[in-house]
Amino acid sequence: MLFVPEHARFRPTVAPRVAPLPPSPDVIVIGAGAAGIASARRLIERGLTVAVLEARNRVGGRAVTTRLRGHAIDLGAHWLHAGPINPLVALGKARGEPLRRAAQGEHLWIGRRPGRAAEEAAFSRAFDVADRAITHAASRSEDGPASQALPRHLGPWGERVARVHSLVSGRPLDEVSLHDWPSLEYGDNFFITGGYGAYLARLALGLPLRLGCPVTGLDWSGPGVRVQLADGGQIAARAAIVTVPVPVLQAAFHFDPPLPNRARDAIGGFLSGLYEHVVLHWPSAPFRGRDRLASVVGGRRKPPGMLTRIDGTPFHYFELDTAFARALDAAGAGPDGARRLARAVLAEHFGRRSLADLAIPAVTAWRHDPWSRGSWAVVPPGHAAARTMLQEPVGERIWFAGEANSRAQWGTAGGAYEEGLRAADRVTDTLTGTSAPTDLRESA
Numbered sequence: 001m002l003f004v005p006e007h008a009r010f011r012p013t014v015a016p017r018v019a020p021l022p023p024s025p026d027v028i029v030i031g032a033g034a035a036g037i038a039s040a041r042r043l044i045e046r047g048l049t050v051a052v053l054e055a056r057n058r059v060g061g062r063a064v065t066t067r068l069r070g071h072a073i074d075l076g077a078h079w080l081h082a083g084p085i086n087p088l089v090a091l092g093k094a095r096g097e098p099l100r101r102a103a104q105g106e107h108l109w110i111g112r113r114p115g116r117a118a119e120e121a122a123f124s125r126a127f128d129v130a131d132r133a134i135t136h137a138a139s140r141s142e143d144g145p146a147s148q149a150l151p152r153h154l155g156p157w158g159e160r161v162a163r164v165h166s167l168v169s170g171r172p173l174d175e176v177s178l179h180d181w182p183s184l185e186y187g188d189n190f191f192i193t194g195g196y197g198a199y200l201a202r203l204a205l206g207l208p209l210r211l212g213c214p215v216t217g218l219d220w221s222g223p224g225v226r227v228q229l230a231d232g233g234q235i236a237a238r239a240a241i242v243t244v245p246v247p248v249l250q251a252a253f254h255f256d257p258p259l260p261n262r263a264r265d266a267i268g269g270f271l272s273g274l275y276e277h278v279v280l281h282w283p284s285a286p287f288r289g290r291d292r293l294a295s296v297v298g299g300r301r302k303p304p305g306m307l308t309r310i311d312g313t314p315f316h317y318f319e320l321d322t323a324f325a326r327a328l329d330a331a332g333a334g335p336d337g338a339r340r341l342a343r344a345v346l347a348e349h350f351g352r353r354s355l356a357d358l359a360i361p362a363v364t365a366w367r368h369d370p371w372s373r374g375s376w377a378v379v380p381p382g383h384a385a386a387r388t389m390l391q392e393p394v395g396e397r398i399w400f401a402g403e404a405n406s407r408a409q410w411g412t413a414g415g416a417y418e419e420g421l422r423a424a425d426r427v428t429d430t431l432t433g434t435s436a437p438t439d440l441r442e443s444a
């Protein structure tokens with residue numbers, strides 16, 4: 001079910017500032033999320049003219065920062081994952097952006113008490129054992145569900161390890177490809193003060209961009225492309241970079257003529273991943289320190305994931321995974337249902353009295369948002385080639401870019417940005433007969 005979700009009502013902290021579209025652009029970029037912003041910046045840097053068309057009235061896509069009670073809070077992407085290979089970390093450092101390294105340790109809460117040092121060590125070992133087992137199985141066995149490679153002997157930690165991996169995968173591990181799973185490099189993460197969405201919005205300032213401009217389809221029957229707009233208009237260009245999320249391509253985007261089978265199969269095989277923030281303002285939360293994950297073990301229901309004291313503020317995320325999101329949707333519960341659920345789960349572990357100062361100012365529902373239809377694209381068992389298939393151009397004039405294309409950084413804004421740069425380089429090489437620099441680094 002699609003509707004305008006609550007998260008769409010919050011104003012971004014950085015208002016978009018756009019330049020007019022060129023009269024006949026070389027390239028049309030569809031979507032102004034991380035991938036679209038990267039593509040547009042790179043195409044311009046390499047001398048092509050660009051028109052970016054964005055359905056929403058803001059940029060950033062699934063990365064948006066709003067202001068809540070005086071603090072900048074991300075409603076989508078928040079972590080800059082995979083520091084050493086994330087182009088947004090390299091660019092952020094070059095621009096002097098306020099990056100901070102994410103804490104390594106995390107809080108462990110068992111039943112109704114904090115975990116002890118020995119329990120924390122055993123928990124962390126269980127994660128290492130599981131990671132090694134899945135990575136090993138992925139290189140040795142046929143593709144299948146990632147769950148089949150989880151070791152059975154993780155004792156009291158097994159359930160938690162599976163739940164965390166399912167949360168970050170966007171689906172329960174039996175719906176995730178074993179071969180795709182280990183491709184994600186999560187280590188050495190960063191955050192950015194002021195928010196990830198705000199950072200992307202700054203990178204988009206001044207781009208030739210039309211907001212509030214949904215694209216319904218793309219006609220590539222002639223020599224270039226003709227992009228069809230929801231208002232009935234058309235814009236022609238020599239080539240297009242399509243950065244629309246895969247579930248939107250599956251459900252609400254028309255290619256004329258239809259895409260070749262290989263591209264259709266790649267797009268059709270992805271699942272929509274679920275991951276949502278319930279944003280807590282909870283000054284008296286029992287977690288100290290800044291930007292730390294918390295794992296809650298034991299009891300009947302537990303938070304699938306928590307990030308506590310974001311940038312040292314009283315804000316925390318209570319994350320919803322597929323199981324919680326599906327249960328809420330099956331009960332027809334909207335954001336207030338998610339609020340009640342988060343309160344009930346927290347009360348079970350921390351006691352009702354400790355929630356006296358808890359407020360829940362925002363709940364996201366990217367799965368119901370018509371311009372995302374999910375949090376990121378998940379590769380199910382047997383479909384592991386999809387990401388690289390989606391990197392291939394169609395008819396030398398349509399390229400796809402976005403988080404779904406990224407092998408090493410799937411599901412992330414950094415991966416989307418990198419794929420946006422890659423697509424822009426390939427388009428430029430094709431249209432100008434030149435060749436791109438060999439690395440994807442960008443100038444500040």
Ligand SMILES: Cc1cc2nc3c(=O)[nH]c(=O)nc-3n(C[C@H](O)[C@H](O)[C@H](O)COP(=O)(O)OP(=O)(O)OC[C@H]3O[C@@H](n4cnc5c(N)ncnc54)[C@H](O)[C@@H]3O)c2cc1C
Nearest residue numbers: 031033034035055061062077078079215402403411412413
């Ligand atoms: C709650 C949540 C938490 C997350 N946490 C993290 C995190 O901590 N770190 C991280 O790296 N990643 C995280 N992610 C994932 C990350 O947000 C995405 O992988 C990334 O932002 C995707 O970028 P993209 O450019 O591929 O797609 P998008 O950001 O979705 O951009 C696509 C753009 O296309 C537009 N569009 C869609 N349809 C049309 C159309 N028909 N016509 C025109 N425009 C259209 C959309 O409005 C959007 O602006 C999170 C996601 C969610 C939902």
